[in-house]
Amino acid sequence: MTxxxxxxxxxxxxxxxxxxxxxxxxxxxxxxxxxxxxxxxSSDIGDRWLPPSWPHLLGTDDTGRDILSLIMAGSRTAVFVSVGAGIVATVIGIALAALGALTTRWVRETVAVFVDILIAFPVLLIAMMISSVWGGSLWVVIWAVGIGFGVNIARVTRPELRRVQQSDFVLAAKASGLTPAQSLVRHLLPNVAPVFIVQLSWSMAVAVLAEAGLSYLGFGASVVEPSWGILLADLQRYIGVHPLSVIWPGLTITFTVLALNLLGDGLREATDPTLRHRAAETHIPAVVA
Structure with missing residues (x-):
């Protein structure tokens, strides 16, 4: 059953x-x-710059590589980076939000200051700083985006946790003997899930965009790894001669980032009961006296 x-x-x-x-x-x-x-x-100089046709449905690049195969292989990198960054952002965001909402006052204030400091650093700047020390790799992108958006998730989720914590059902659960950890898992996190989902989907979308951008600049995937950003960097040099070849990786990145953002919005609407309640009220005709 669905x-x-x-x-x-x-x-x-x-x-x-x-x-x-x-x-x-x-x-x-x-x-x-x-x-x-x-x-x-696999390169084949004899097939370089073929237009979209059979069997090269999206054409070939300057070395005769099949662009469709390169995009398909690059999807593995995009999925790996987005899922990895999402996991890191989830762990960091929930941990910081819980510490900033459910602990003693001095811990909450310390976490709030720590989050405010970290949020001042852009994700791409964090990635470049890490890559300058450990070298460019996909793990640099994952940790940079995960840390950057984990802090964003904590900043947005922490006040929501504080609000839900003061609800009657949470206070009743605490009075019945639930520990803070049990209350967090059973009551607090499910009620802040819609806000969390939007931030998580945005972090995964930015992870795809950051991987492509950093790989384009040479800070992301290595040249031996399939990547949409590396493909875009290779093809953009010939945009004046073969503009169609650049469109395919660009459209792939655009649609992937757009889809992740729209999926997050859709999940928020599907899981947030307050939004559904307000939407139902708008369809109730007013009674005219």
Whole structure:
């Protein structure tokens, strides 16, 4: 039986679009791990700059590599980075939010100051600082985006946790003997999930964008790893001669980032009961005396 939240997600146009595109990217990443139309790293000078046609559906690049195969292989990197950054951001965000909302006053104030300091550093700057020490890699992108958006998640989620903590049902659960950890898992986190989901989807979208941008600048994936950013950097040098080849990786990045953001918005609407209640009220006709 289909879960209720999934049916609600499918009923919204933005959620449906985001779910379809994200599912296609995920399936492509899985399929590309064992099959692509051509070897992504195989060059054939005789087939360089072929236009979109059979069997090269998106054409070839300056060394004769199949662009569709390169994009399919690059989806593995995008999924790996977005999921990895999402996990890191989740752990850091929930830990900081819990410390900033459920502990003693001096700990809460210390965490608040710490979050305010970290939030002043842009994600890309953090990634460049880390890569200057440990070198550019996908793990640099994952940790930079995870830390940057973990702090954002903590900043947004902490006041929501404080608000829910003062609710009657949470106070009743505490009076019944629930520990702070049990209250956090059973009551607090489910009630702040809609806010958390939006921030998490945004962090995953930025992870894809950051990986492409940092790889484009040479701070992300190595040249031997498939990456949409590296492909874009290779092809943009020929944009004046073969502009169509640059469109494909650019569109892929754009649609992936857009889909993750729309999926997050759709999940928020599908899981937030207050939004559904307000939406239902707007459809109730007013009674005219």
């Amino acid at each position: 879960p209720l939240w999934l049916r609600r997600l499918w009923q919204t146009a933005t959620g449906r679009f985001g779910l379809i595109v994200v599912a296609v990217i995920a399936v492509t990443a899985i399929v590309s791990s064992f099959w692509t139309p051509f070897d992504p790293q």
